Amino acid sequence: MVATARSSLLTWTTIAPLLSVVVLVVTWGRVPGAFLVALVAVVLAATVLAAVHHAEVVALRVGEPFGSLVLAVAVTVIEVALIVTLMASGGPETASLARDTVFAAVMITTNGIVGISLLLGALRYGVTLFNPEGSGAALATVATLATLSLVLPTFTTSQPGPEFSPAQLTFAALASLALYGLFVFAQTVRHRDFFISVTADGVVESEEHAPTPSGRETWASLALLLVALVAVVGLAKVESPAIEAGVRAAGFPQSFVGVVIALLVLLPETIAAARAALRERVQTSLNLGYGSAMASIGLTIPTIALATIWLDGPLVLGLGATQTVLLVLTIVVSVLTVVPGRATRLQGGVHLVLLAAFLFLAINP
Structure with a gap:
């Protein structure tokens, strides 16, 4: 019994958050050298992975669809922390960082997570099945949030450039929160059955792949999750200059920093979605993908809007022409994927090609 308790305390998911706090204390307020920069990067990546692991433990305890919501919110908290930290320390050149990161998150989730999940599920089971009512509602919310927050600023005239005026930004932030709140209510209270996994045998209401964590394990994971989130914020500030x-040394545009942030925070989410697809739980994968996209916009934009009170410089939110075309194409393809309630490896491949196009054009705009 004692040996089991000790071994559970010595896992990397427990050590990483605690080690990150030590590294944060050592590096805070210093200009780290090459070795410390590399060390912070490794610890930061491990802490993000550990944070999502502990969010998964909590998610297993509360069950679906609450579990997908916990994961999406945890990932978004990390994303918002990275954005605000980099914007606070980066100066005027980070004016478009929020837009770049949120747009990257939308493209990675709706094309990357969804595409990988559909492809893996179709390769193993032939045809993937999911609930079109729930997935369609999630996609509609994502499309509306993306248009209100990322497309409209390009066309408004109250402010020069692709920016919202203060009143417009306030409206977009409140609308984002309202839409996200309505979706969460539908997903977790009113229409929970729309977001439960579907198989050829009917609706699956429970996950059999892992035992439910005990209350003690859940509380421990919740505490470690909070420690990890705080550490990620601090380590991101230390690592931001590197x-x-x-990005500059690689010759990539400055906007690629947002892509790096999105790739970092969404990697564990992608792994979780892929695992669910391999267990014939594609609906869970779609919940994770669309839920993360929705949370990324619905929580990030209001937080950034509030942060503009003390952040200097403009806040560029409007997408360029190339980004707008990719977003519109993604929405159209996603609608055609979701409406039938079933998909093959072809749909997965189409979404992955769209993701590849986004990444290529982010490097070569």
Whole structure:
């Protein structure tokens, strides 16, 4: 019994958050050298992975569809922390960082997570089945949030450039929160059955792949999750100059910093969605993908809007022409994927090609 308790405390998911706090204390307020930069990067990545692991433990305890919601919110908290930290320390050149990161998150979730899940599910089971009512509602919410927050600023005239005026930004933030709140209510209270996994045998209401964690394990994971989130914020501030320098050294546009942030925070979410697809739980994968996209916009934009009170410089939110075309194409393809309630490897491949196009054009705009 004692040996089991000790071994559970020595897992990397327990050590990483605690180690990150030590590294944060050591590096805070210093200009780290190359070794410390590399160490912070490794610890930061491990802490993000550990944070999502502990969010998964909590998710298993509360069950679906609450579990997908917990994962999406945890990932979005990390994303918002990274954005605000980099914007606070980066100066005027980070004016478009929120837009770049949120748009990257939308493209990675709706094309990357969805595409990988559909492809893996179709490769193993031939045809993937999911609930079109729930997935369609999630996609409609994502499309509306993306248009209100990322497309409209390009066309409004109250403010020069692709920016919202203060009143417009306030409206977009409140609308984002309202839409996200309505979706969460539908997903977790009113229409929970729309977001439960579907198989050829009917509706699956429970996950059999893992035992439900005990209350003690759940509370421990919740505490470690909070520690990890705080550490990620601090380590991101320490690492931010190295991230920006690395992007410049590679010859990539400054906007690629947002892609790096989105790729980092969504990697564990992608792994979780892929695992669910391999267990014939594609609906869970779609919940994770669309839920993360929705949370990324619905929570990030209001937080950034509030942060503009003390952040200097403009807040560029409007997408360029190339980004707008990719977003519109993604929405159209996603509608055609979701409406039938079933998909093959072809649909998965189409979404992955769209993701590849986004990544290529982010490097070569």
